[in-house]
Amino acid sequence: xxxxxxxxxxxxxxxxxxxxxxxxxxxxxxxxxxxxxxxxxxxxxxxxxxxxxxxxxxxxxxxxxxxxxxxxxxxxxxxxxxxxxxxxxxxxxxxxxxxxxxxxxxxxxxxxxxxxxxxxxxxxxxxxxxxxxxxxxxxxxxxxxxxxxxxxxxxxxxxxxxxxxxxxxxxxxxxxxxxxxxxxxxxxxxxxxxxxxxxxxxxxxxxxxxxxxxxxxxxxxxxxxxxxxxxxxxxxxxxxxxxxxxxxxxxxxxxxxxxxxxxxx
Amino acid sequence: xxxxxxxxxxxxxxxxxxxxxxxxxxxxxxxxxxxxxxxxxxxxxxxxxxxxxxxxxxxxxxxxxxxxxxxxxxxxxxxxxxxxxxxxxxxxxxxxxxxxxxxxxxxxxxxxxxxxxxxxxxxxxxxxxxxxxxxxxxx
Numbered sequence: 001x002x003x004x005x006x007x008x009x010x011x012x013x014x015x016x017x018x019x020x021x022x023x024x025x026x027x028x029x030x031x032x033x034x035x036x037x038x039x040x041x042x043x044x045x046x047x048x049x050x051x052x053x054x055x056x057x058x059x060x061x062x063x064x065x066x067x068x069x070x071x072x073x074x075x076x077x078x079x080x081x082x083x084x085x086x087x088x089x090x091x092x093x094x095x096x097x098x099x100x101x102x103x104x105x106x107x108x109x110x111x112x113x114x115x116x117x118x119x120x121x122x123x124x125x126x127x128x129x130x131x132x133x134x135x136x137x138x139x140x141x142x143x144x145x146x147x148x149x150x151x152x153x154x155x156x157x158x159x160x161x162x163x164x165x166x167x168x169x170x171x172x173x174x175x176x177x178x179x180x181x182x183x184x185x186x187x188x189x190x191x192x193x194x195x196x197x198x199x200x201x202x203x204x205x206x207x208x209x210x211x212x213x214x215x216x217x218x219x220x221x222x223x224x225x226x227x228x229x230x231x232x233x234x235x236x237x238x239x240x241x242x243x244x245x246x247x248x249x250x251x252x253x254x255x256x257x258x259x260x261x262x263x264x265x
Numbered sequence: 266x267x268x269x270x271x272x273x274x275x276x277x278x279x280x281x282x283x284x285x286x287x288x289x290x291x292x293x294x295x296x297x298x299x300x301x302x303x304x305x306x307x308x309x310x311x312x313x314x315x316x317x318x319x320x321x322x323x324x325x326x327x328x329x330x331x332x333x334x335x336x337x338x339x340x341x342x343x344x345x346x347x348x349x350x351x352x353x354x355x356x357x358x359x360x361x362x363x364x365x366x367x368x369x370x371x372x373x374x375x376x377x378x379x380x381x382x383x384x385x386x387x388x389x390x391x392x393x394x395x396x397x398x399x400x401x402x403x404x
Contacts, residue, residue: 023401023402027341027402030341030342030364030369030371033369033371034364034368034369034370034371037369037370037371038370041370052339052341052368052404055341055402055404060402067353079353079355080355081355081356081399083399083401084402084403086340086403086404087340087399087400087401087402087403089319089403090318090319090337090340090400090403091399091400092319092320102339102403102404103404104339104368104404105368105404106298106338106339106365106367106368107367107368107370108366108367108368108370109298109338109367109368110367111367113295116295116366116370119370122370131384134372134384134385134387135381135384135385135387136387137381137387137388141388141389142389145359145389149358149359152357152358178352179352181352182350182352182353185350185352185353189353190354191350191353191354191355192354192355
């Protein structure tokens with residue numbers, strides 16, 4: 001179970017990722033869920049608008065993995081979590097690209113509280129499946145969360161020397177770690193700002209990661225640790241994967257039926 | 266917007282952007298359009314901490330939310346995070362997601378964060394853990 005790093009998209013796929021919904025896949029399901037709610041609300045003669053289509057943006061596949069790890073991430077996001085341009089603006093990110101006014105649809109806007117109670121009681125024909133795929137739970141979730149917390153802290157066995165090597169590269173470039181924790185994060189970097197200085201710093205980080213092979217090696221360590229949990233719960237995760245595939249197939253059919261398939265932003 | 270400086274458990278941090286809404290909105294079962302909120306007590310009672318679209322709202326939830334409601338308007342997802350990176354100045358830790366009441370109409374509030382939160386936080390105790398947030402899938 002080796003990790004997959006896609007420099008083009010910025011995606012880092014670890015073993016457990018194969019059993020869970022990506023953000024773009026989740027959006028396809030939530031879109032279908034909402035569309036069925038709208039149909040039900042209309043059947044109750046509520047004055048609802050049209051459902052909103054799925055939003056596809058490559059940014060949601062891109063992952064800040066111990067900070068930016070590709071030059072395109074560094075240029076577009078610096079140290080900010082990858083997200084769409086409209087998301088950047090909505091979250092008050094300094095330097096977010098300018099976006100025009102939204103033409104988006106909010107079908108339930110303007111409903112009264114009692115009308116929303118009717119909507120709350122509406123469940124489309126696929127509601128159980130859509131909810132089930134989003135609420136999958138089991139002991140592997142907690143074990144994976146604990147593992148991911150250790151990984152994020154750089155405390156899985158083998159991670160510390162890799163971070164030491166990265167920080168040595170930083171020092172050669174005139175940079176230093178921001179603190180005693182999260183030492184992969186350089187001093188002066190700011191996860192809320194995209195500007196020339198932040199981009200320049202992010203590009204130096206990416207260069208050091210490339211020079212040291214940092215990203216692949218960290219992903220290898222995390223993948224090996226995840227693989228133990230994935231193997232331990234292989235049967236349960238296989239069942240989860242089946243639910244995911246059924247839900248995606250159904251959601252795509254619903255989205256297509258109502259003309260809500262993924263469109264670029 | 267009233268700005269509040271709070272010391273939070275996750276290191277000492279400045280929380281900016283937390284808005285206590287007016288008395289008429291506070292305690293309501295849903296968040297106003299364009300906001301995502303956390304409430305001090307279960308069932309949307311007690312002091313509310315809300316952030317709005319298009320504003321800087323760093324670590325706005327000081328580990329006290331016991332219920333939550335989201336209405337990100339044209340932002341489908343309101344994601345609540347258990348941490349705030351003091352160094353990275355970005356959301357961190359574990360998260361759960363609520364959806365926009367007016368855009369999605371489903372999973373837009375949770376009256377009790379201790380027995381699972383949202384759909385993707387099923388079975389996880391998020392009570393009094395939320396520190397930061399972000400709006401996602403904005404159209």
